[in-house]
Amino acid sequence: MLLSFFQLSLAIRNVWPKRMSLKAFLALYMLLLLSGTPVTLFSCIPYGLFGILLAVCIYGLVAYQESASQNVGMGMIGCILTVVIDNFLTIFLHTLIPLSFINQPSISFVVRIVHILLFYFITLFLGRLLKKLLLSGKGILRLLQMWYLIDAALVLLITIYLFDNLIPGQNGSIAKMIYNNVLHISGYLLVMLFLLLAMRHSYLEQIQTEAKQKALQDLQDYTHNLEAMYNSLRSFKHDYINILLSLSGYIENGNMEELKKFFENKIFPTKNLIDQGDYKLNQLSNIGVLEIKSLLCAKMIYAHESGIDVTIDIPERVDSFVIDTVDLARILGIFLDNAIEATLETTQPQIGLNIIQHQIGVAIIISNYFRDNGLLLHRLKQKGFSTKTGHQGIGLSNAQKIISSYDNVLLETTMQCGCFMQHMELAVGKE
Amino acid sequence: MLNIFVCEDHSAQRQMIVQTIQNIVLIEELDMQLVLDTKDPYILLEKVKISQNTGIYFLDIDLNSSMNGMKLAQQIRLFDPRGFIIFITAHSELSYMTFQYRVEAMDFVLKDNPAEAKVKIRECLLHAMERYTLQTNKTHKVYTTQVGGRKISIDYNDILFFETSTNIHKVILHAKDRQIEFFSTIKELASTLDNNFVRCHRSFLVNKNNIKEVDAKNRIIHFTNGETCLMSTRMMKGL
Numbered sequence: 001m002l003l004s005f006f007q008l009s010l011a012i013r014n015v016w017p018k019r020m021s022l023k024a025f026l027a028l029y030m031l032l033l034l035s036g037t038p039v040t041l042f043s044c045i046p047y048g049l050f051g052i053l054l055a056v057c058i059y060g061l062v063a064y065q066e067s068a069s070q071n072v073g074m075g076m077i078g079c080i081l082t083v084v085i086d087n088f089l090t091i092f093l094h095t096l097i098p099l100s101f102i103n104q105p106s107i108s109f110v111v112r113i114v115h116i117l118l119f120y121f122i123t124l125f126l127g128r129l130l131k132k133l134l135l136s137g138k139g140i141l142r143l144l145q146m147w148y149l150i151d152a153a154l155v156l157l158i159t160i161y162l163f164d165n166l167i168p169g170q171n172g173s174i175a176k177m178i179y180n181n182v183l184h185i186s187g188y189l190l191v192m193l194f195l196l197l198a199m200r201h202s203y204l205e206q207i208q209t210e211a212k213q214k215a216l217q218d219l220q221d222y223t224h225n226l227e228a229m230y231n232s233l234r235s236f237k238h239d240y241i242n243i244l245l246s247l248s249g250y251i252e253n254g255n256m257e258e259l260k261k262f263f264e265n266k267i268f269p270t271k272n273l274i275d276q277g278d279y280k281l282n283q284l285s286n287i288g289v290l291e292i293k294s295l296l297c298a299k300m301i302y303a304h305e306s307g308i309d310v311t312i313d314i315p316e317r318v319d320s321f322v323i324d325t326v327d328l329a330r331i332l333g334i335f336l337d338n339a340i341e342a343t344l345e346t347t348q349p350q351i352g353l354n355i356i357q358h359q360i361g362v363a364i365i366i367s368n369y370f371r372d373n374g375l376l377l378h379r380l381k382q383k384g385f386s387t388k389t390g391h392q393g394i395g396l397s398n399a400q401k402i403i404s405s406y407d408n409v410l411l412e413t414t415m416q417c418g419c420f421m422q423h424m425e426l427a428v429g430k431e
Numbered sequence: 432m433l434n435i436f437v438c439e440d441h442s443a444q445r446q447m448i449v450q451t452i453q454n455i456v457l458i459e460e461l462d463m464q465l466v467l468d469t470k471d472p473y474i475l476l477e478k479v480k481i482s483q484n485t486g487i488y489f490l491d492i493d494l495n496s497s498m499n500g501m502k503l504a505q506q507i508r509l510f511d512p513r514g515f516i517i518f519i520t521a522h523s524e525l526s527y528m529t530f531q532y533r534v535e536a537m538d539f540v541l542k543d544n545p546a547e548a549k550v551k552i553r554e555c556l557l558h559a560m561e562r563y564t565l566q567t568n569k570t571h572k573v574y575t576t577q578v579g580g581r582k583i584s585i586d587y588n589d590i591l592f593f594e595t596s597t598n599i600h601k602v603i604l605h606a607k608d609r610q611i612e613f614f615s616t617i618k619e620l621a622s623t624l625d626n627n628f629v630r631c632h633r634s635f636l637v638n639k640n641n642i643k644e645v646d647a648k649n650r651i652i653h654f655t656n657g658e659t660c661l662m663s664t665r666m667m668k669g670l
Contacts, residue, residue: 313529354528361579365528377608378658403612404598410578414609425579 003112005032007086007119012056012078014120014127016071031055072150077130078123085122089115152195211291211326218294225281225301243267283312287355288319295329296353299336308340308349316357322426323409327402332364334399335422339368342420346371361408361427370420377415433461433563434484437468438475438503439491439519444542445470448489448519448552455553461560463487472496472503479510486514487559489540489552493520504534513566515559519548532581537562572625576604578613585611587627591641591654593620595634607656631662 009029013020020028035055056075093111243266250259281300287293296312304310321328336353343349346369354365379385381396403409403424412423435452439445449468456463466486467478472494479486488507492500504516518530519540530536537559540551572587591605595617602620604611617636621628627639637652637660644653650662 315529352528354532356529356532358533358579363532363579363581365532367528376657377610378605378656381610401597404596404601407598407600410601410612410614412578412583412609412611416608427579 003116004086005029007116008032008079008082010120011082011085011123011127012075014123015074015078015081015130016127028059031059074130074134076150076153077134078127081123081126085119085126089119089122153192207326211329215291215294218298219290221301222284222294222297225297229281239270243270281312283314286314286317288317289321289325291325291329292321292332295332296336299333299340300353303336303340303351306340306344306349308343308351311350311352313353314355318355318357318362321362322428323406327406331399331402331424332366334395335366338395339366339420339422342370343368361425364424364426365421367419367421369418372418377413381413432484433463433515433559434466434482434486435463435489436466436475436479436486437489438470438472438494438500439468439489440470440493440495441491442470444491447545451549451552452489452556455556459553459557461556463556463560470494472498472500476503476506479507482511485563486511487556488514488516489519490516491519501530501533504530504536508534515555515562517552517555574624576611576613576615578611583611583613587625587638588640590628590638591656591658592635592637592652592660593617593628594660605658631666632660633663633666635660635662 006029009025009032012028013025032055056072056079059071059075093115097107097111246262247259247267250262281297281304284293284297284300287296300310300312336351339351343351348369351368352366354363354367356363356365381400400411403411408427410425410427412421412425414421414423435456437445437448437452439448445468449465452465455461456465466482467475469475473496486507488504490500490503494500494503498506500518500520504518507514507516515537516530516534517538517540518536519542521542530539538551538555540548540555542548573584574587574590575582575584577583585604585606589606591607594603594605595601596603596612600614601612602615602617604613617630617634621630621636624636628636629639631637631652635652637654641655642652643655645662646653650664652660652662654660
């Protein structure tokens with residue numbers, strides 16, 4: 001009995017979302033033993049099964065508060081894994097080794113050891129796989145609605161259990177019992193699968209609506225900005241006619257001295273008007289992806305309003321950014337926020353954004369001037385490092401994580417002569 | 432000897448540029464000669480095709496011709512991959528980065544302000560000369576790799592180490608002040624680079640010349656810029 005509970009806690013440890021220390025492992029083992037003892041001692045199986053599950057739930061809740069739902073979910077998966085693999089291994093070893101051998105004490109001991117070792121490695125492997133599948137980025141267990149799923153699972157389990165007792169003839173033949181159980185369990189699994197998929201679907205939809213809403217908001221800002229630009233252009237046109245008229249006045253009179261003065265004082269300075277920041281935004285119209293356009297526009301307007309000299313250069317039309325726009329928007333948001341913050345510390349804040357379409361993909365270059373205070377590049381990229389106190393420093397490492405999930409995105413970071421540059425290459429065709 | 436070419440459609444401005452260049456070459460005693468100044472990009476291209484020396488090109492972007500400055504520069508690159516291309520333009524909204532990306536333009540002279548333009552031209556010529564002498568005297572090796580649509584060259588001495596990315600297809604190059612991702616494998620790199628690069632861990636390939644300290648007890652390698660990487664006991668003896 002001790003052994004089987006040891007196996008159970010081993011399996012749970014292997015699928016646990018976080019690394020489990022030896023102390024935590026022993027605590028889990030004790031808890032399981034405590035809740036499991038009645039099963040074997042008084043052979044009241046129904047209570048025992050729920051007791052074990054309950055123990056896992058409680059443990060999961062108490063252990064790490066912030067990932068409680070994941071803990072409970074993974075703990076349950078661990079239980080299932082234990083039962084399945086243990087049975088499988090027993091059958092496997094029994095078919096491999098003749099029964100007469102096993103009865104000898106020395107061999108049976110060796111078989112036990114092999115059994116446990118195999119069990120450990122299989123759960124370790126499956127645990128890693130499951131963790132990768134369920135807990136990474138968009139994994140199902142990351143969702144906030146996880147609690148509903150666990151609730152639904154428990155309720156379903158109880159219903160089936162109650163239902164099981166109501167069906168007559170259960171105690172009659174074993175074949176019928178097996179038949180009933182198979183029916184129940186497969187039904188249960190189907191319902192769970194359906195729930196899981198439905199939840200995932202709704203979650204993804206929710207994310208998309210949020211992104212759309214954000215894009216719409218940004219787009220409104222963009223329109224406002226365009227209107228303002230148009231208005232200032234109109235007033236400039238109006239001024240321009242006045243300037244021409246006064247010019248022709250001087251020329252008709254042949255007053256060269258006055259004309260020269262007028263030109264130098266009044267007309268030549270208007271060149272500053274023309275290359276003023278407002279007119280730079282128009283290059284963003286070359287971006288054909290609405291979400292990205294609105295994001296860039298919002299950030300650039302913000303930068304411009306904060307007094308940063310913004311340079312935008314998008315010489316050719318870009319209709320596709322190859323990768324998922326939500327991911328790209330997250331990366332660009334992080335990079336631009338960092339760039340704006342860093343450059344505001346300098347006396348002459350300046351950022352640049354270049355998007356270049358070429359034969360094999362798109363290049364996005366974000367550059368900014370920063371105050372050089374001996375900060376090293378590799379420190380910036382570390383998770384948990386931040387130049388600001390009270391910040392988590394997860395921005396850049398998050399961006400890095402998204403980028404490395406794509407095979408066709410390459411990032412180059414340069415920090416030279418007071419200029420910080422993030423250069424992203426998005427390549428077409430290599431998915 | 433460096434050849435200087437000028438392409439500008441506005442004749443008065445071209446005169447100004449040529450005059451400036453000639454003065455600077457004379458005053459600074461630079462090893463350069465003005466070969467051609469023209470308004471027609473096709474004439475310039477013909478001349479580049481037969482030219483033997485590395486060139487310095489001052490190009491206007493808007494040339495009033497079927498070929499603009501950018502296309503001309505791309506053509507020049509085919510014949511003179513190491514030439515120095517400098518754009519002279521009034522288009523202040525066209526930023527330097529795009530030109531650098533496309534044709535590795537060296538610099539960008541704005542003609543809005545003539546006095547500033549003269550200073551800038553002088554800087555460009557001196558800079559080109561410096562780079563040219565550096566290139567010709569160079570003895571150390573350079574690692575070149577393709578990243579997306581462009582080639583990146585890095586001096587062996589600047590490379591600290593290569594690291595595998597979490598994505599199996601990518602390798603990250605750590606240099607003194609830059610980190611570059613590209614497609615390759617550590618194994619492939621180890622066979623192409625020279626003996627100074629040693630495999631010290633399953634996922635690291637380090638440049639021996641840039642190691643500051645090897646901490647054998649904790650199995651950590653410290654580099655000259657403060658960066659660290661791991662090493663494994665099995666591969667330690669290579670160092």
